[in-house]
Amino acid sequence: MKKTDFAQCLETYLRIYLPGQAGLSENTIMAYRDTFIQILRFTENTRKKSPDKLTLSDFNVSFIEEFLGWLETENHNSVSTRNQRLASIRAFVKYARSRYPEFMLEAQKISDIRVKKRPKPELAHLTPDEVRAILESVPTDNRYGRRDLALLALLYDSAARVQELCDLRVRDVRLQKPYTVKLVGKGQKSRCVPIMGNTTDILKKYVAENHLNVPEKASNPFFANHMNTALTRAGVAYILKKYCDAARRNSPGLPRMISPHVLRHSKAMHMLQAGMPLTDIRDFLGHEHVDTTEIYAKTDTEIRRRKLEESQISIENDLPDWNSDKNLMAMLTDLCGKS
Incomplete structure (x- = not known):
């Protein structure tokens, strides 16, 4: 099967750019990889689309916003995790627009998605x-x-x-x-x-x-x-x-x-x-x-x-099974020999 532009871009990003040009550690690359595993699961389970058919034109701002919402509502992720996934996506689209100039406008829209504010934890202290x-x-x-x-x-x-x-x-x-x-x-x-x-x-x-x-x-x-x-x-x-x-x-x-x-x-x-x-x-x-x-x-x-x-006085008033033999998912799972 011929790889889509998204699959090609993602593979070179994870396998070549991050470890080589960016010089990131294996653990950091795994964190980026995990974001895209979640995206592929979202694509198949919610969008009912084969991950291997996902293209950069599909990877638009509405897709990402829906994915971020899915992380919180369906995947029960915290706001902190949601923001971490968004940071990984922003880094990827910055790379993608350098390879595919036609993706530049959509990449900018995705980069403009705001980080979600999270409730500040209460300061722990003792009496x-x-x-x-x-x-x-x-x-x-x-x-x-x-x-x-x-x-x-x-x-x-x-x-x-x-x-x-x-x-x-x-x-x-x-x-x-x-x-x-x-x-x-x-x-x-x-x-x-x-x-x-x-x-x-x-x-x-x-x-x-x-x-x-x-x-x-x-x-x-x-x-x-x-x-x-x-x-x-x-x-x-x-x-x-x-x-x-x-x-x-x-x-x-x-x-x-x-x-x-x-x-x-x-x-x-x-x-x-x-x-x-x-x-x-x-x-x-x-x-x-x-x-x-x-x-x-x-x-x-x-x-x-x-x-x-x-x-004061109270005043009263009246995820489904994943098909692991998908080519793109297999690439992500096999990356650096980790599952």
Whole structure:
């Protein structure tokens, strides 16, 4: 069977252009390929057309808009997935119009299809009582428990990114007034943030127990594992999860998923609720622009709105089987030897 212009264009795009000229990885090419597998299924199941007969003239803006709608309504894909598929299609039509100038107008129309806005996920954060429950679940009758308490207390109190905490050196923690910790963030930009009295007391005991207050240990990791090397991001996440699970025995309402970054969000929200200006919170968190920090103000406003709504008085008013022997589908499935 003679290949259509669409089939020829798609094959050279996936087999030659993406791995060669574009230099994309195999995994990225597979993501592009998956988009077109979905398009071919849509073509056969909804348009009742053999995928091997699909041409570039069929591949028009109404076809793509219908396909994107099908992804959400029939395939039950998220808005995020829908937008990813659209991005793959836009990249393909940009290539196709360079090979088939007569396709340029339709390619432009397809490129103009708008990305669909998705609801912004609610910013995950804990209440002060929930943070306290996690810290109180840490046993302090052993050395590692005391280390973990110091780690989690500082992670929350400094609102550090987890990598900033992992990179922390003994010399970066000042336990004389004014109590501060020096954090090195994105782009190797450093900032000094204050730490509170209770956290300082915990850190002083940790430093004394581990004999860290000597000049020769100034460059040592502040938090080390049993091999005396710096804790990793995964290690910090594991420690936090362990004590979150323990805290749920007495606080069953504690969220199921609590990452180290949730403690950072929590500290930011608590500072905002205590009346700290957004510009000060921006500097504390190491954000470059206050726009990034405004998400906390928006979240706090939304929480207050929901509480008001909850307190108000209610006033009452009166996919089918796929035929796998299709030539074009076989090419996509066999690409890079993956199914």
